Amino acid sequence: MQKEQLIEEAINIRNHAYTPYSKFPVGAALRTKSGSVYLGCNIENAAYPVSCCAERVAIFKAISEGETEFDEMAVAADTKRPVPPCGSCRQVMSEFFNQDMLIHTTNIDRLVKTFTMEELLPFSFAPTDLPADEQ
Template structure:
């Protein structure tokens, strides 16, 4: 199954009764494993979970910590980029040159990288006091 197919399939499971904006994400790790996530809304609106965060949580729960590439899909006129928080989450587990594909259901894709999504990202090296 391709990353696109995995992201599109999990998108169907999204719980989005308030916005009706379903998002699916699939990430592939350095071992080739694929993990998926979908957005899960909550009536207490900021308490929901983004698709990218769900995929990352599944990856970490399985004992993996390195994202090689990611695919995010939504039913929108243009490819939707991850929110700021998810950009930081992706940057935590991926190299700056890791590929990220943003897509629509009609097949439009935009290819980018972690570095382009989050230039100047805060990283572990910022915490080095030596």
């Protein structure tokens, strides 16, 4: 799947988002090294903190299916600029993505800005920061 197709998948999955509170649907498409694509949309809850962003839904779906090696991600929302992942998503992404992995941020007008994981969250907290006996 090419970058453009990944972006289309992210845009289209927004239609499945559950956003009765924010009215802000977001979609994500994550391609693994094996070539599988996992889609995610944001899912809100009346107890706001337990909501989950599209990026984390896609990552968690892939991991729950045994995928742990990732190749590329696209994230889409109806924003003026290409939509940036929130801080929580960036931290989860940094746990599972290589620092040079590409993340394509876009909007429904298909304006695209691509970042590496390192650019999205430089000097991130990592498993290697934990004491050796906790890893």
